[in-house]
Amino acid sequence: MAGAPNIREVALRAGVSVGTVSNVLNRPELVAEPTRERVFAAIAELGFVRNDSARQLRVGRSRTLGLVVLDVANPFFTDVARGVEDTANQHGLAVILCNTDEDPRKEASHLDLLAEMRVQGVLINPIDTDGRITALRDRGIPVVLFDRLGDPAVECSVAVDDVLGGRLAATHLVEAGHRSILFVGGPLTLRQVQERYEGASAVVSARDDVELTILTTTALNVAAGRAAGDRLATADRDALPSAVFCANDLLALGVLQALTHAGLRVPADVAIVGYDDIDFAAAAAVPLSSVRQPRQQLGRTAAELLLAETTEDEHEHRQVVFEPELIVRDSSVR
Amino acid sequence: MAGAPNIREVALRAGVSVGTVSNVLNRPELVAEPTRERVFAAIAELGFVRNDSARQLRVGRSRTLGLVVLDVANPFFTDVARGVEDTANQHGLAVILCNTDEDPRKEASHLDLLAEMRVQGVLINPIDTDGRITALRDRGIPVVLFDRLGDPAVECSVAVDDVLGGRLAATHLVEAGHRSILFVGGPLTLRQVQERYEGASAVVSARDDVELTILTTTALNVAAGRAAGDRLATADRDALPSAVFCANDLLALGVLQALTHAGLRVPADVAIVGYDDIDFAAAAAVPLSSVRQPRQQLGRTAAELLLAETTEDEHEHRQVVFEPELIVRDSSVR
DNA sequence: CCACAGTACTGAATCGGTTCAAAGACGGGC
DNA sequence: GCCCGTCTTTGAACCGATTCAGTACTGTGG
Known part of the structure; x- marks a missing residue:
């Protein structure tokens, strides 16, 4: 009883039928003012809370x-x-x-x-x-x-438009003079990742003096970005790309952290562009260039x-x- | 019909009673193997999905x-x-x-x-x-x-223990030689904010050479932090505290951004300690000292x-x- | 051959709102 | 006094899964 009063107990207390209580709850304009108030009073006194499962079941x-x-x-x-x-x-x-x-x-x-x-x-x-x-x-x-x-x-x-986003990022990097760009992102089964790569790829393949490589990750979070950054930092210094375009900002922040930690300078040694423009991108160690989405x-x-x-x-x-x-x-x- | 088959239709199809279908779903060990399989087959053929409201209502x-x-x-x-x-x-x-x-x-x-x-x-x-x-x-x-x-x-x-957290942060700052500390956080009705302040306050009031002031914010996000940072940056240069302790990392990141933007150096001009140690704290423009919680x-x-x-x-x-x-x-x- | 236990299954009552056809109340017009 | 329309209220059917007392059947021991 104390557990959970139901609509019947409310009706009893207010001296009306259950149908009326239901109407008060759902179509109060159908119920006369004094009745409505009696019902509300009863609801308040009993602390009645409608059972949503019952409602759902019927509706x-x-x-x-x-x-x-x-x-x-x-x-x-x-x-x-x-x-x-x-x-x-x-x-x-x-x-x-x-x-x-x-x-x-x-x-x-x-x-x-x-x-x-x-x-x-x-x-x-x-x-x-x-x-x-x-x-x-x-x-x-x-x-x-x-x-x-x-x-x-x-x-x-x-x-x-993720293809456009990829294109914007790549165009910006190419125009800034970068000739070897690394795309970091994955898994490639994610359409977003694929299309951002595609956009970048379209820009690069329109010219023959720019090289685009890809480093796939298993996830799109900061940890995966750090892992990718570590791989870059420990690899042959000559193989280092001049710019990295990341499939999202979390990856970019991770890459940034790992590169900085390894003593590389951003953007002097390696430039970075992220994707999403999350609030933290602007507050990063090196404020992050990023492709903003609404x-x-x-x-x-x-x-x-x-x-x-x-x-x-x-x-x-x-x-x-x-x-x-x-x-x-x-x-x-x- | 195509809409959503119910347990009755499954029972009909499998040639059993509704009770048996329910048992297959909830206590399969009570049902004999061949029957169970017939029921599962019927469920699959009809694409039956249990109605959770009905279940909830009963249970x-x-x-x-x-x-x-x-x-x-x-x-x-x-x-x-x-x-x-x-x-x-x-x-x-x-x-x-x-x-x-x-x-x-x-x-x-x-x-x-x-x-x-x-x-x-x-x-x-x-x-x-x-x-x-x-x-x-x-x-x-x-x-x-x-x-x-x-x-x-x-x-x-x-x-x-938020009081302890506040104490840790304040002790660290005092030991680092800071003598005027500003606490940024709010609204003060939030117990976390209050207790972190309390902890810092306890440390400061144990000595008479350190001053603790407070700047209340209306929320605990990056925007509120930026607003607080802007107020600091535009105020009288002499009134500037030597360290800021923020009620959480979002505020701290906001303050950091605003101060840096105004040309102040962190930590040279103003030191900052945040709270929570979110992933982004380590990746901030100036990696953020913070109080970590599990x-x-x-x-x-x-x-x-x-x-x-x-x-x-x-x-x-x-x-x-x-x-x-x-x-x-x-x-x-x- | 009967009693009894154990297993497999049945089917109706139940949970608590919502809805709607129908009944009741009331007032106005003739 | 009667009829009609409007406003208000009623109460039972209904949604679909769960549960449990009860039936049917099988096998075992005396």
Whole structure:
């Protein structure tokens, strides 16, 4: 009894039927003023809290939305999450944040869980487009891809033009006089990584006096960056590239740390350009040049597309592409 | 029909009763091998996904756990979250991450939502201990405080000794010869901020040749730190403290950026010590001295205490206190 | 041949809101 | 006094999985 009063006890206390209590909660305009107040009083006295499972069971869907990201520790994703949350909260929805650590198995198990929860929709930065996403959609749960373009026939997506971003970074480095550029990033199965490389590659292959090599990493975090930096620092000094372009800022910060630690100077010995322009890029040991993406807006837009898909009768899938912007700081100018 | 097959349709297809399907799902050892296989086959063919609301409604509680933090964009909290997630996932629980932005209203609305969801428990770094936490507990939902000690009579809590942390930082600065120290942090209603100040204050007031002043901020992020740094930089040069101790690393990074931008040298003109030792502290423009906390372990321990509270018959509330550790880097040594 | 234990399975009651057809109350117009 | 429309309230059906008392069947020991 003390445990959790239900709607029946509230009805009893207020001297009305359960239907009326439910109406007070969901469509208060249907209930006469004095009755409404009696019900509110009863709710307050008993400390009644609606049981969301029961509500969901009847209504068929929940008031939550799933957000599946590669790495919560990456400020890029927390900024996107912030944008998603803003929009979701405005519409009375809660966000369930799931972390995949770039592991397809974790991704799968999170998606299964979200399916069981009957979330209103899922925002995901997918690792591999395996069948599970299609399965969700078949079950009537809309899925919006973010930071990755999808097939406009079946899904909405929001992305930033990663090829352009790669091109911006490479163009900047080439124009600054660099002739041997190393791309650090991975795993290459991540589309973002691949496309950023592709953009850089396009710029370089248009000229025959610039060399682009690649050093793949197993993850996109600071530790992986440090490891890559250490490899560079211990390698043959002549083999050292004159510039490094990293697939994201965490890698760049790691590389920067390792190179500095090994006594190399940035940008004098090696220039660095990162990607994402997270807040910490500007505060780095050597302020980091980086390709900026509209992070919060990415999240907001993704959430809006998802909401549109759940509410519109005639929904047409949209692809939104934002343009990245190069921010030049000390790490790439001699 | 295509929408979402339920357990009844699975039962029909497999030629068994709904009870048996449920048993296959929840206590497979009770079901004979061949039957079990028929049921699994039916589940696969129909693409059946259990409806978690129905399950929750019947069972009375969910398989989720709420984590309420001040700021998801702060790496300190994402690291704690990682620890919580590890432990929760090991026990088949999902984590709902809620962000309060240090706003009591958002905190309240998130707690209301978690109560409606009948989460198994809540891990919270509370802003104000208003009645809502007690209300949750009255309703049978255990609440564990983290990064903050609670009343051991009613709740478990995990914290790091913030007074000691403040003391470590201040002692270090005083021993390095600093005689005018500025504490930057706020709002002071946050216990962490208050206690870190208290620790520093205790060290300073034990001597009569050191002066400690305070500059309160409205938040604990990089932007607030930059604002504080700007105020310092534009103030009278004689009024400049010789060292700044910040309530967390985000503030410290902001202060560092603003001071450097204004042409002041760190640590020559002003020394800085931060708090949390987030990954980015080591990668800062001037590698930041900081007070390190065992972040992931904090999260893991908090989750374990919560799980203990939900499973043990005779639960005794525990208080776990970790000790912080001072990491000295360039920002505080001349 | 019966009693009994053990195993495998059944099916109806149950959790707690939401919804909607229908009943009731009330006032105005004729 | 009666009819009709509007506003308010009622109460039972319903969502889908879980649970448990009970049935059916098999094998064992006396």
